[in-house]
Amino acid sequence: MASEKGKHIVDSLNWRCAAKIFDSGKKVSQEDLHTILESGRLAPSSSGIEPWKFIVVTNPEVRQKLRVASYDQPKVTDASHIVIIARRTDSENISPDVIARTAKAQGKSEEDLDGLKKMVDQTVSMKSDGDVRDGWIAAQTYIPLGIMVQTAALLKIDTCPMEGFDPSKVNVILGLSEKNLSATTMLAIGYRGDDPYADLPKTRQSYDEVVEFV
Ligand SMILES: Cc1cc2nc3c(=O)[nH]c(=O)nc-3n(C[C@H](O)[C@H](O)[C@H](O)COP(=O)(O)O)c2cc1C
Numbered sequence: 001m002a003s004e005k006g007k008h009i010v011d012s013l014n015w016r017c018a019a020k021i022f023d024s025g026k027k028v029s030q031e032d033l034h035t036i037l038e039s040g041r042l043a044p045s046s047s048g049i050e051p052w053k054f055i056v057v058t059n060p061e062v063r064q065k066l067r068v069a070s071y072d073q074p075k076v077t078d079a080s081h082i083v084i085i086a087r088r089t090d091s092e093n094i095s096p097d098v099i100a101r102t103a104k105a106q107g108k109s110e111e112d113l114d115g116l117k118k119m120v121d122q123t124v125s126m127k128s129d130g131d132v133r134d135g136w137i138a139a140q141t142y143i144p145l146g147i148m149v150q151t152a153a154l155l156k157i158d159t160c161p162m163e164g165f166d167p168s169k170v171n172v173i174l175g176l177s178e179k180n181l182s183a184t185t186m187l188a189i190g191y192r193g194d195d196p197y198a199d200l201p202k203t204r205q206s207y208d209e210v211v212e213f214v
Pocket of ligand 1: 016017018161162163202203
């Protein structure tokens with residue numbers, strides 16, 4: 001049923017697992033790391049707001065502190081790379097940034113983009129309640145997270161997406177609040193080690209449970 005390309009994708013996604021144990025001696029090449037991060041950068045977002053930053057932490061001492069803030073999950077120090085995905089907290093600057101970015105990319109004046117500005121302003125302000133707005137902004141950051149997981153799998157590189165950490169501690173360790181950012185997720189990237197979980201059968205709802213044609 002699947003084409004050759006489709007089979008490669010589905011096989012890769014069946015091979016993928018959220019790796020619990022990483023081989024600390026195996027490094028992902030800079031080229032592959034760049035491809036993974038680039039695929040996250042190209043992720044779609046609601047109204048094109050891209051309210052995110054990906055922070056690749058390489059300093060071993062900082063990684064150790066992050067591990068403590070992540071309930072001592074070994075992957076934070078043992079994976080080849082750890083990326084912190086953060087959401088923007090300065091929602092008031094989101095719309096002006098979208099307009100400036102679009103004007104630059106499309107060679108237009110900001111006045112030309114008045115319709116887009118109204119649409120983005122309205123979308124952001126519709127989320128009037130602070131918590132709802134923060135939740136909506138945070139939700140966008142899961143899109144690059146998912147895409148990076150998939151890109152890595154297609155490159156036969158392991159990942160573990162992570163929410164198991166205390167964001168307030170991570171924000172302090174990385175000085176994120178001062179930069180109007182707050183950590184939402186992490187992505188450990190590397191190669192699986194001797195991981196007993198990796199060989200367990202995949203637990204998923206069936207295709208027919210998940211997919212409905214109307
Ligand atoms: C947003 C998100 C957060 C997660 N947080 C953690 C985590 O902190 N630690 C962990 O070991 N796994 C974490 N996982 C992995 C899930 O437990 C895993 O994807 C799920 O059980 C399905 O297993 P599989 O990915 O191996 O197929 C997370 C997954 C997602 C998508």
